[in-house]
Amino acid sequence: LTVSTVSTHPIDGQKPGTSGLRKKTKVFMENNYLNNFVQSTFDALPAKDLIGGTLVVSGDGRYFNKEAIQIIIKMAVASGVDRIWVGQNGLLSTPAISAVIREREGGAVAFGAFILTASHNPGGIHEDFGIKYNCENGGPAPEKVTDEIYHNTKAITSYKIAHDFPHVDVTRVGATAVKSDDGSRTVVVEVFDAAEDHVDLLKTIFDFKAIKSLISREDFSFVYDCMSGVQGPYARRVFIEELGAPESSLINAVPLEDFGGHHADPNLTYATELTHIMGVDAKGMPIHGQSHKVPSFGAACDGDADRNMILGSRFFVTPSDSLAVIAANANVIPFFRKKGGLRGVARSMPTSGAVDLVAKKLGISLFEVPTGWKFFGNLMDSKEVYGKEDYTPFICGEESFGTGSNHIREKDGMWAVLSWLSILAAKNTPGQPLVGVEDIVVNHWKTYGRNYYCRYDYEGVDKVAAEKMMAAMASAKKAGETLNGFTVKFNDEFTYHDPVDGSISRNQGIRFIFTDGSRIIFRLSGTGVAGATIRMYIEKYEPATGNLAQSAAEALRPLIDAGLALSALQSYTGRSEPTVIT
Ligand code: VG1
Numbered sequence: 001l002t003v004s005t006v007s008t009h010p011i012d013g014q015k016p017g018t019s020g021l022r023k024k025t026k027v028f029m030e031n032n033y034l035n036n037f038v039q040s041t042f043d044a045l046p047a048k049d050l051i052g053g054t055l056v057v058s059g060d061g062r063y064f065n066k067e068a069i070q071i072i073i074k075m076a077v078a079s080g081v082d083r084i085w086v087g088q089n090g091l092l093s094t095p096a097i098s099a100v101i102r103e104r105e106g107g108a109v110a111f112g113a114f115i116l117t118a119s120h121n122p123g124g125i126h127e128d129f130g131i132k133y134n135c136e137n138g139g140p141a142p143e144k145v146t147d148e149i150y151h152n153t154k155a156i157t158s159y160k161i162a163h164d165f166p167h168v169d170v171t172r173v174g175a176t177a178v179k180s181d182d183g184s185r186t187v188v189v190e191v192f193d194a195a196e197d198h199v200d201l202l203k204t205i206f207d208f209k210a211i212k213s214l215i216s217r218e219d220f221s222f223v224y225d226c227m228s229g230v231q232g233p234y235a236r237r238v239f240i241e242e243l244g245a246p247e248s249s250l251i252n253a254v255p256l257e258d259f260g261g262h263h264a265d266p267n268l269t270y271a272t273e274l275t276h277i278m279g280v281d282a283k284g285m286p287i288h289g290q291s292h293k294v295p296s297f298g299a300a301c302d303g304d305a306d307r308n309m310i311l312g313s314r315f316f317v318t319p320s321d322s323l324a325v326i327a328a329n330a331n332v333i334p335f336f337r338k339k340g341g342l343r344g345v346a347r348s349m350p351t352s353g354a355v356d357l358v359a360k361k362l363g364i365s366l367f368e369v370p371t372g373w374k375f376f377g378n379l380m381d382s383k384e385v386y387g388k389e390d391y392t393p394f395i396c397g398e399e400s401f402g403t404g405s406n407h408i409r410e411k412d413g414m415w416a417v418l419s420w421l422s423i424l425a426a427k428n429t430p431g432q433p434l435v436g437v438e439d440i441v442v443n444h445w446k447t448y449g450r451n452y453y454c455r456y457d458y459e460g461v462d463k464v465a466a467e468k469m470m471a472a473m474a475s476a477k478k479a480g481e482t483l484n485g486f487t488v489k490f491n492d493e494f495t496y497h498d499p500v501d502g503s504i505s506r507n508q509g510i511r512f513i514f515t516d517g518s519r520i521i522f523r524l525s526g527t528g529v530a531g532a533t534i535r536m537y538i539e540k541y542e543p544a545t546g547n548l549a550q551s552a553a554e555a556l557r558p559l560i561d562a563g564l565a566l567s568a569l570q571s572y573t574g575r576s577e578p579t580v581i582t
């Protein structure tokens with residue numbers, strides 16, 4: 001175990017974004033790019049964690065995953081880590097890594113994890129790679145840690161590596177122990193079944209028996225699209241082995257290094273194989289007259305399996321509605337019931353206010369946080385906010401197809417799917433006609449009203465132009481102005497005051513709030529790798545007594561036009577159409 005110190009130079013642009021550092025794969029493969037970031041992360045951690053500690057390293061299986069794992073193992077050994085945990089084949093989904101940190105060997109064993117993923121970004125040598133550090137609570141490193149990492153990347157002069165540490169065969173479950181020459185230290189790399197910790201945890205949360213009887217109904221069928229990402233092995237374990245579903249219910253369930261050349265992104269633009277099967281078009285509207293039988297339930301996940309899209313037969317559920325429906329029905333899930341019911345919900349700022357209405361009705365706390373899962377973690381871990389332990393039943397979500405709870409500290413695609421199946425199981429009685437996803441959502445709207453919602457993404461726009469557009473909006477005073485019948489109540493830049501640690505996060509998106517409660521939000525993405533991505537989020541509330549049956553496109557058209565006018569997006573960017581609509 002000889003430790004070499006290799007000299008290096010700071011590399012520009014290693015600032016972690018919304019969810020880790022993402023760049024072109026080739027960038028990661030060259031010039032110590034990965035090594036610099038890994039060393040900068042180790043240098044941001046307390047020595048007492050590293051020395052003799054346990055670290056998790058795995059990823060979503062994209063191109064360069066396997067090589068990166070070997071490099072990180074050698075670097076971890078050089079920095080004093082004595083145990084390294086790796087999922088079989090180097091695979092662990094983002095939620096599974098969170099579960100491994102929190103649950104494996106009783107929990108509180110690993111001090112952190114490197115997750116090798118660029119999530120839903122395409123994979124392959126010409127596409128994207130990413131790395132993210134998660135802390136001992138199982139959640140993404142908070143801003144104070146990522147700021148420190150970034151600071152270190154700007155000053156780094158060398159990194160440490162144990163070049164002679166043997167290559168670890170990650171295809172086989174088992175432990176490799178390596179003793180130092182002087183016998184003072186033994187390093188163990190343990191390769192384990194990637195699904196066991198997460199699936200064991202899910203079994204304590206959900207009533208698998210109830211879901212199994214739903215799945216066995218003759219009039220019920222479902223399709224889960226794993227989009228050739230890391231979810232395949234988990235889906236197989238849960239749906240085929242535990243729940244007895246037919247093989248045909250899983251598609252694209254073998255992880256591929258390039259996700260089959262697709263965007264492993266569960267939305268109406270990219271998950272088209274599934275939307276076609278489910279009879280839903282690119283706008284989320286029903287397609288009639290297809291020759292195949294449309295299943296009752298459909299779902300998809302992204303490359304690292306933390307996102308989810310939920311569909312009924314010819315019916316699309318917006319992620320914001322999905323969050324609200326799960327929160328409203330949380331009591332059908334044993335995890336929540338056992339702990340005295342849901343006590344809090346949270347959403348990211350651009351996510352629709354549908355869940356706010358549920359929180360109000362249930363009389364529970366609601367938190368509005370900036371985009372990115374790391375902000376939810378503080379709330380879930382806090383005893384101060386509730387005066388309770390961190391297992392306080394809590395549900396959170398984002399409009400970007402992310403939903404989860406305090407069972408882990410990441411969003412969890414499988415959790416969302418099992419939540420929906422639990423709700424369906426609870427709403428159905430054997431022998432009675434099937435109550436489907438659409439029935440549940442429409443009934444929800446009839447109780448709470450409907451938050452019409454959509455997001456426009458303008459990808460790969462000129463960065464300078466995008467920043468100019470945002471700056472102009474940030475300084476504009478629009479209160480009192482009326483556009484297309486909508487009067488601006490106020491506009492501002494969202495600033496988050498974390499109620500737990502008092503930290504302040506500024507510039508978290510530009511908001512236009514209208515007198516009728518409608519909202520238009522603008523943000524620049526923090527996960528892209530080239531140019532800038534502008535996101536425009538549009539929301540309009542329709543009360544339960546109003547017109548609940550419009551298409552989102554139709555209901556939101558005047559507000560979308562107002563947003564385009566307020567931002568002058570076309571004149572800044574030259575774009576007349578978004579790249580993606582969700
Ligand atoms: C996007 C989403 C955000 C999500 C993040 C990571 O960030 O908008 O809601 O948390 O991706 O998701 P941004 O900054 O590009 O808008 V994932 O599935 O990449 O871990």
Ligand code: CO
Nearest residue numbers: 119302304306
């Ligand atoms: Co993801």
